[in-house]
Amino acid sequence: MARKDLLDIASLHREEIEFLLDQSTSFKKLFTHSVKKIPALEGKSVLMLFYEASTRTHSSFEVAAKRLSAEVTNFDVAHSSITKGESVRETIETLQAMRTDYIVVRHSHPGLPGMIARQTTASVINAGDGAHEHPTQALLDAFTIKEKFPDPRGKRVLIIGDILHSRVARSTSTLLQKLGIEVAYLGPGSLVPKYAPESIRRFTDYEAAMAWAPDVVYLLRVQMERQDVQFFPSVREYHRVYGITTARLAEIRDRGLYIMHPGPVNRGVELCDAVMDYERSLITNQVENGISIRMAVLDWLTPGGEFPKQEAYTARQQASSTVIMP
Amino acid sequence: MLLLQNTRIASENSPKLLEGDVLIVEGKIQEIGTNLPVPKGARVIDARGRVLMPAMFDAHVHFRAPGFENKETITTGSEAAINGGVTGVVMMPNTRPALDSASAVATVLENAKHRSRIPVYTSGCVTKNREGKELAEIEGMHRLGVIMLTDDGDTTRDPAVLFRAMQYATEFGMFFASHCEVPELAGPRALNEGVMSYRLGIKGSPACAEEIIIDRDIRLAHATGAHVHIQHVSSKLGMETIRWWKSRGDVKVTAEVAPHHLLFTDEHIGDYDTNYKMNPPLRTQADCDALLEGLKEGVFDLIATDHAPHTPFEKAQDFISAPNGITGLDTALVSLYHFFVEPGKFGWDLVVKRYSAEPRRLMGLPVPTIEVGQPAECVLFDTEAETTFTKEFMKSKSQNTPFIDQTLKGRVDLVILGTEILLEREQLVELSEK
Numbered sequence: 001m002a003r004k005d006l007l008d009i010a011s012l013h014r015e016e017i018e019f020l021l022d023q024s025t026s027f028k029k030l031f032t033h034s035v036k037k038i039p040a041l042e043g044k045s046v047l048m049l050f051y052e053a054s055t056r057t058h059s060s061f062e063v064a065a066k067r068l069s070a071e072v073t074n075f076d077v078a079h080s081s082i083t084k085g086e087s088v089r090e091t092i093e094t095l096q097a098m099r100t101d102y103i104v105v106r107h108s109h110p111g112l113p114g115m116i117a118r119q120t121t122a123s124v125i126n127a128g129d130g131a132h133e134h135p136t137q138a139l140l141d142a143f144t145i146k147e148k149f150p151d152p153r154g155k156r157v158l159i160i161g162d163i164l165h166s167r168v169a170r171s172t173s174t175l176l177q178k179l180g181i182e183v184a185y186l187g188p189g190s191l192v193p194k195y196a197p198e199s200i201r202r203f204t205d206y207e208a209a210m211a212w213a214p215d216v217v218y219l220l221r222v223q224m225e226r227q228d229v230q231f232f233p234s235v236r237e238y239h240r241v242y243g244i245t246t247a248r249l250a251e252i253r254d255r256g257l258y259i260m261h262p263g264p265v266n267r268g269v270e271l272c273d274a275v276m277d278y279e280r281s282l283i284t285n286q287v288e289n290g291i292s293i294r295m296a297v298l299d300w301l302t303p304g305g306e307f308p309k310q311e312a313y314t315a316r317q318q319a320s321s322t323v324i325m326p
Numbered sequence: 327m328l329l330l331q332n333t334r335i336a337s338e339n340s341p342k343l344l345e346g347d348v349l350i351v352e353g354k355i356q357e358i359g360t361n362l363p364v365p366k367g368a369r370v371i372d373a374r375g376r377v378l379m380p381a382m383f384d385a386h387v388h389f390r391a392p393g394f395e396n397k398e399t400i401t402t403g404s405e406a407a408i409n410g411g412v413t414g415v416v417m418m419p420n421t422r423p424a425l426d427s428a429s430a431v432a433t434v435l436e437n438a439k440h441r442s443r444i445p446v447y448t449s450g451c452v453t454k455n456r457e458g459k460e461l462a463e464i465e466g467m468h469r470l471g472v473i474m475l476t477d478d479g480d481t482t483r484d485p486a487v488l489f490r491a492m493q494y495a496t497e498f499g500m501f502f503a504s505h506c507e508v509p510e511l512a513g514p515r516a517l518n519e520g521v522m523s524y525r526l527g528i529k530g531s532p533a534c535a536e537e538i539i540i541d542r543d544i545r546l547a548h549a550t551g552a553h554v555h556i557q558h559v560s561s562k563l564g565m566e567t568i569r570w571w572k573s574r575g576d577v578k579v580t581a582e583v584a585p586h587h588l589l590f591t592d593e594h595i596g597d598y599d600t601n602y603k604m605n606p607p608l609r610t611q612a613d614c615d616a617l618l619e620g621l622k623e624g625v626f627d628l629i630a631t632d633h634a635p636h637t638p639f640e641k642a643q644d645f646i647s648a649p650n651g652i653t654g655l656d657t658a659l660v661s662l663y664h665f666f667v668e669p670g671k672f673g674w675d676l677v678v679k680r681y682s683a684e685p686r687r688l689m690g691l692p693v694p695t696i697e698v699g700q701p702a703e704c705v706l707f708d709t710e711a712e713t714t715f716t717k718e719f720m721k722s723k724s725q726n727t728p729f730i731d732q733t734l735k736g737r738v739d740l741v742i743l744g745t746e747i748l749l750e751r752e753q754l755v756e757l758s759e760k
Contacts, residue, residue: 010525080694087643087647088643088644088647089639089642108646109644109645109646109647110526110527110528110598110644110645110646111526111597111598111644111645112644112646114597114598115598115643129527130527130528130578130646131527131528131529132389132526132527132528133527143712164529165529167527170527193524195519195521195523195524196524197524216382300707
């Protein structure tokens with residue numbers, strides 16, 4: 001079951017998921033102790049390579065690595081030669097020469113962590129690649145849901161918002177379905193792709209989605225910064241049509257539904273202020289669980305192993321699929 | 327003098343191959359028949375059932391020179407063509423500087439004269455620097471023999487500019503080749519919008535972005551009386567749009583399809599394989615099927631590779647950063663045989679018509695045939711042998727193709743252009759006697 005990298009949820013097996021969730025439970029127990037640190041990764045180094053701004057995920061990984069006694073180095077992308085035109089490939093070669101054990105990478109280009117993984121002996125953890133995957137977010141979401149529903153099979157999670165640009169929606173929906181949870185998407189027609197997997201119900205109407213009787217309402221951050229073009233007319237209209245308004249919160253409270261959000265939240269867009277004080281909001285649980293799940297991931301991965309030749313083109317070719325007779 | 331014994335002769339007119347010997351004297355086909363006597367001093371090759379066909383012509387290639395000689399040069403590009411049985415090409419003008427003036431065209435043609443063993447033709451830009459704003463000096467390029475105008479790589483964005491260009495250039499007997507794409511709709515990523523774009527987390531380019539301009543440019547040709555040639559059609563509805571316009575019979579429209587759009591779908595991209603990244607993007611199996619149907623029906627006048635070399639370094643980047651393009655000259659003929667002729671999806675006549683005869687007719691060039699009295703411009707093709715497309719085999723400077731290190735059935739054994747034998751595989755030597 002040893003793996004070098006965690007790049008996506010799609011390729012994770014059920015047993016691996018169960019294992020990580022169990023491990024996360026054990027690590028979380030440590031948090032109640034006065035000394036929260038264990039020596040599992042003592043002498044190991046973790047490199048944080050964040051090409052995209054991130055506060056939560058970055059600090060969550062950093063705390064997780066430090067609780068496992070690993071050394072953490074931040075590769076300061078903003079001040080590095082990357083801004084001087086060094087390509088990602090050259091950066092990878094530099095990183096490989098540093099012989100770091102783990103690389104936690106976030107980049108706006110989908111597939112880039114996989115590319116790094118093929119060219120280094122370090123364990124690569126995808127901390128978000130464009131709109132592709134964000135596997136540790138999905139794991140912490142599943143862990144948070146399982147804390148409330150120890151047997152989550154048949155439970156329903158409604159994911160609301162910008163599905164098109166969301167790596168969280170992709171990873172989390174894939175993982176929840178692997179655990180037997182039903183998933184539906186709700187959002188503006190321009191942001192909920194029609195070609196998403198058929199196993200995911202597609203709603204564009206809030207009432208219809210609520211009639212589907214979800215157990216958890218999962219709100220996505222409306223990524224204003226990703227919207228190079230307009231996908232909905234205004235924030236005001238978005239909030240009215242797809243947001244959790246005060247009136248909708250009352251209904252959610254009556255039904256006893258849980259609310260989740262990967263953060264950071266946009267108050268007044270995907271949710272109203274009152275949601276933050278809602279007793280069944282799991283938003284801070286998600287943050288807390290992020291640390292234990294990332295500890296479980298770091299502890300699980302095995303750096304080293306067979307390493308593809310350092311020559312760029314060979315690495316690419318090894319990743320090439322065989323031409324299949326059409 | 328060269329006597330090719332026991333060949334099977336292909337032509338565009340019949341799927342049947344004609345068995346016989348072919349005698350070539352001083353660059354001309356002197357005699358065709360069975361059991362031809364061996365003339366004194368003739369070199370004899372026992373072709374043993376190999377197919378002899380007119381050499382191919384590729385009306386859509388990027389030779390990258392001037393400006394991007396790290397990707398391809400006229401020498402390496404034309405040698406890749408010969409390697410694939412192609413004896414004439416039309417270069418696209420998206421070089422640096424762009425081929426948008428008589429002087430730029432003259433430089434390329436002069437270079438080609440010295441650096442290529444096959445004729446290299448070039449298209450010219452519709453607009454200066456392919457920017458879609460000001461018209462290029464079209465007549466000046468025409469005087470040097472340019473007849474195809476295109477801003478390939480991009481659509482001429484402003485329809486009014488293209489409309490005026492069509493009115494202007496049609497008077498010189500020139501025609502327009504259209505790269506079809508609404509840029510605002512297609513977005514920056516060469517990936518079909520669909521299941522794969524969701525899976526890969528990349529905003530996809532919907533097929534309608536291409537289909538709208540296919541229709542727009544044919545309408546502009548209809549309105550101005552221009553001839554428009556639609557390049558590298560990738561979608562079912564795109565094919566059907568052209569079919570509909572052709573059925574009306576009142577507009578001069580021709581169209582091409584590329585081997586990769588017939589062969590591959592977006593699913594082949596798999597785990598972000600950049601060898602499958604090109605523009606227009608690979609679409610779905612339904613599109614491949616429709617394109618094949620369109621090719622067999624004659625909706626597509628010709629096959630062209632859109633040979634688009636990029637360096638290994640560029641293509642080894644991540645999918646977003648890697649440039650669009652796939653090479654095709656080294657591999658096209660063999661892949662057409664392996665995937666279509668050998669399994670019986672179409673015959674050699676289609677290959678000869680669509681990849682040899684029609685592209686030359688588009689360019690107003692004489693069409694070679696294997697007939698007595700015709701100039702020798704032909705390819706001998708072994709249908710039993712295999713080709714492994716290793717890096718060493720490829721003559722192109724770049725190897726951005728999924729066929730790299732793949733083995734396909736069929737091999738180009740001999741390429742003849744007039745009095746010159748441009749290519750002869752080692753395997754053929756043992757079959758020849760002096």
